[in-house]
Amino acid sequence: LRLAAIDAAGNQTVVVHLVVLDSLPPVLSLTSPASGTCLSAGSSLTVSGRASDAHPRTPGAPEGPAVLLTLTPPSGAATTVAATPDASGAFSASLPISEGLDGSATLLVTASDALGHSSRALATVRVDGTNPVVSVLLDGADFPGSGKGATPPPGTVPTLLGRAVAPRAAVADGAATAPSPTLTLNGQPYAAGTTISAEGTYVLVASARDCAGREGSAWASFSIDTTPPALELTIPADGALLQDPVTSFSGTASTDLHLARVAGREALVEPGQASSTFALAGFPWKEGENVVV
Secondary structure: EEEEEEOOOOEEEEEEOOOOOOOOEEEEEEEEOOOOOOOEOOOEEEEEEEEEOOOOOOOOOEEEOEEEEEOOOOOOEEEEEEEEOOOOEEEEEEEOOOOOOOOEEEHHHHHEEEEOOOOEEEEEEEOOOOOOOOEEEEOEOOOOOOOOOOOOOOOOOOEEEEOOOOEEEEEEEOOOOOOOOOEOOEEEOOOOOEEEEEOEEEEEEEEOOOOOEEEEEEEEEEEEEEOOOOOOEEOOOOOOOOOOOOOOEEEEEEEOOOEEEEEEOEEEEEEOOOOOEEEEOOOOOOOOOOOOO
């Protein structure tokens, strides 16, 4: 602006004032984090970006910092730190993430210039404070005898099953979408739901890793036996003709004999190295033909 003051005699004074109009807020951009970034509770969030303005706010200005970072966690109080842009407007700062948090957190970045104009940028990050909880399932329920961890503890007795099975796994991960489990059967990759029918002893392990790198696992130790025990002999033998009455019924079977019922009554089983025996005392024999099942 050019100002001129003139008196009656024609004398004048000329003054030139420079006036700058700035009605625009800073140009703010975030380099990181990307919205949806997953971080582990107990770590820190690094925020970087650029805040450009024709009249930037200088460090130590009474109005406050040029860039303010505010992280609002899933629960608890928000955390705020200041960032100082360099000559190019680039800034970077870190925000702590407390242990025990789990869920979505909101990052608010506010850039202000020397005239009080402000720009804001938002990003949502996933805070993961829990390990995945993995379960091995059979027929929609927990696999009998299964446990947590990557391997069965020493001395674990496999669950004995007399049929084919098709195990699966389930994963829960706090407030987050659960990761997909990875399964192995006796150390080899296993597709969930595949039928296992061959007789033998198996260890199935299911594991999962979430977006923050936290891990969880579960195992199931089991044996499949679909072959019935072999009945080797009975006393009395099949078709025996008895002259004198007997008071018991007994026999010998293969070593895998676990339970014996004679005519609906449970017999006493004695396991052995080469074979197992069973006996039922006080068996009610009758005169004539007797059919024993």
